[in-house]
Amino acid sequence: MVHKIRKATLLAIVILTTAIFSGLLYREYDSLTEYMEYIAENGKSALFHEEHINQRMAFALSTAFSATVSPVAGVNDLASVCQKSEQVNDVYGLNLTGHTFPALSGTLQTRDPDCTHWARDVPELAALINDKASPSPRYSFSNYTGYGFDNLRYYIDLDKNYVYVNRLIDSRRFRFQNWLERDGDAITIDTHAISLNIGRHALNDLQQGNNIVSHIYKDTYTHKNIISTLNPVYSDGKIKGVIVTDFTIDDLATSFYTAEHPILWSLLTIYVKDKRSGEIIQFHQPSWSLLPVMHYQTPMTVYYTLNVNLDIRFFLLSQLWLIALYFVTTLLLCQYANYQLKRHAMLARDNVTDPLTGLFNRKILTAQLDAKLRELLMKRISVTTIAVDCDGLKRINDTLGHHMGDEAIKLLSTAIASSLRKSDYAIRSGGDEFNIILIDANQNKASEVIQRITDKLQLIDTRHLVAFSWGCYQMQKQDNLETAFINADKLMYQHKAGKYSPRNP
Numbered sequence: 001m002v003h004k005i006r007k008a009t010l011l012a013i014v015i016l017t018t019a020i021f022s023g024l025l026y027r028e029y030d031s032l033t034e035y036m037e038y039i040a041e042n043g044k045s046a047l048f049h050e051e052h053i054n055q056r057m058a059f060a061l062s063t064a065f066s067a068t069v070s071p072v073a074g075v076n077d078l079a080s081v082c083q084k085s086e087q088v089n090d091v092y093g094l095n096l097t098g099h100t101f102p103a104l105s106g107t108l109q110t111r112d113p114d115c116t117h118w119a120r121d122v123p124e125l126a127a128l129i130n131d132k133a134s135p136s137p138r139y140s141f142s143n144y145t146g147y148g149f150d151n152l153r154y155y156i157d158l159d160k161n162y163v164y165v166n167r168l169i170d171s172r173r174f175r176f177q178n179w180l181e182r183d184g185d186a187i188t189i190d191t192h193a194i195s196l197n198i199g200r201h202a203l204n205d206l207q208q209g210n211n212i213v214s215h216i217y218k219d220t221y222t223h224k225n226i227i228s229t230l231n232p233v234y235s236d237g238k239i240k241g242v243i244v245t246d247f248t249i250d251d252l253a254t255s256f257y258t259a260e261h262p263i264l265w266s267l268l269t270i271y272v273k274d275k276r277s278g279e280i281i282q283f284h285q286p287s288w289s290l291l292p293v294m295h296y297q298t299p300m301t302v303y304y305t306l307n308v309n310l311d312i313r314f315f316l317l318s319q320l321w322l323i324a325l326y327f328v329t330t331l332l333l334c335q336y337a338n339y340q341l342k343r344h345a346m347l348a349r350d351n352v353t354d355p356l357t358g359l360f361n362r363k364i365l366t367a368q369l370d371a372k373l374r375e376l377l378m379k380r381i382s383v384t385t386i387a388v389d390c391d392g393l394k395r396i397n398d399t400l401g402h403h404m405g406d407e408a409i410k411l412l413s414t415a416i417a418s419s420l421r422k423s424d425y426a427i428r429s430g431g432d433e434f435n436i437i438l439i440d441a442n443q444n445k446a447s448e449v450i451q452r453i454t455d456k457l458q459l460i461d462t463r464h465l466v467a468f469s470w471g472c473y474q475m476q477k478q479d480n481l482e483t484a485f486i487n488a489d490k491l492m493y494q495h496k497a498g499k500y501s502p503r504n505p
């Protein structure tokens with residue numbers, strides 16, 4: 001019974017602490033998942049920011065092409081621009097092999113040899129697509145302040161068929177002039193950006209002023225995975241060209257960097273997945289992964305979804321304190337409960353124990369015990385009670401002293417205790433009187449027990465101090481403990497009386 005209570009208590013503690021700590025762990029898990037969302041959205045904002053810069057530049061160029069811009073030194077008359085015009089094979093333009101035209105920081109390439117056709121746009125280009133003079137030349141992320149995108153930005157003029165790139169290009173090695181091919185309404189950018197096609201619908205979008213974000217594709221100039229963002233440039237209400245910003249996926253990855261959590265960063269996986277083909281471009285991953293959890297997915301462009309997930313190792317590492325606290329708390333609570341249960345059992349045991357003999361005292365004779373014995377009787381399990389009384393204890397006390405009387409009581413109780421099974425009860429009912437309850441034992445078994453007590457006494461009572469009288473009574477269905485004890489007592493007195501009869505002095 002005590003064992004059962006202990007088991008149930010410990011189980012309840014484990015269930016309770018597990019429930020509480022699971023709740024706490026789930027909260028931590030939830031907040032980390034939210035942090036994944038923050039990382040993803042923060043990275044995505046870099047893309048939106050680049051789109052925004054491109055849009056602003058397109059707007060600024062449209063405004064400039066539609067109005068007279070403020071003079072830029074060295075480019076305001078056609079003659080001085082055309083003087084600097086160069087040719088490399090069939091490519092014409094400015095800054096084709098080096099920085100020979102200082103007013104432009106980048107390279108202008110065209111297939112049109114007539115400089116006067118395109119030289120008029122140079123002041124606007126000089127003023128606006130110049131990394132130092134552009135509206136937002138560089139972008140630094142709040143997460144990673146030391147870093148700025150170094151984007152390739154170019155303007156494709158559909159009207160005059162030239163391309164202006166915001167950096168110096170060696171035209172002997174790379175030619176941009178084949179970028180543009182008019183194909184009805186469509187523009188195919190087929191040399192630089194292999195998969196970047198602006199079809200009829202996209203062109204319509206551009207004409208309506210919408211910006212376009214490309215698929216991720218491998219750039220033949222930088223040989224990196226890039227995304228292009230395109231915005232239309234207008235002049236006098238008609239589309240004049242397209243301004244394009246290429247930024248590399250590697251650059252984009254830096255915008256996800258979690259400077260405040262370097263360990264988290266090392267266990268983070270970030271990739272984009274093509275919605276149609278399922279192709280995955282991974283741009284950040286741990287050196288090895290145990291189990292990716294806390295998956296967060298969000299659409300990045302119309303073509304791609306951005307995926308961020310974290311290796312379970314980070315969760316376990318960051319929650320180590322909570323896991324340790326769970327084990328320590330559960331252990332301490334179990335130990336405390338165990339201690340209290342043991343103490344309670346000990347107190348309960350003390351309450352029904354006779355201090356001199358260690359046998360039960362009369363307090364064990366409860367209604368529950370009575371009910372238990374009745375139940376056994378109903379199940380046809382025999383119960384026999386034995387009344388035992390020490391002979392001549394008064395004489396021992398009077399002649400040998402009270403301590404020897406005590407000794408006699410202890411010897412008898414030791415003999416009784418060692419002659420019973422665990423399921424039996426040995427009770428010191430008072431003074432030199434004992435009651436024994438034998439479970440699953442009839443009269444014969446009771447006689448065997450009495451014989452064992454006698455034998456044991458012979459062994460331990462070396463001074464032949466103790467003699468005892470006994471009476472056995474096998475309980476009947478109608479009996480209770482009280483009647484059984486009375487009957488056993490009667491028999492015991494008969495036994496005692498027999499000893500003092502003239503025939504048994």
Ligand SMILES: Nc1nc2c(ncn2[C@@H]2O[C@H](COP(=O)(O)OP(=O)(O)OP(=O)(O)O)[C@@H](O)[C@H]2O)c(=O)[nH]1
Pocket residue numbers: 389390391392393394395397401402403404405406409430431432
């Ligand atoms: N030393 C000691 N004596 C006790 C204890 N409890 C009761 N007694 C004594 O035991 C004696 C019991 O006396 P009786 O009931 O007359 O029994 P008896 O002297 O054994 O005589 P019979 O039962 O007729 O054999 C009394 O003198 C009690 O004082 C005890 O714990 N220790």
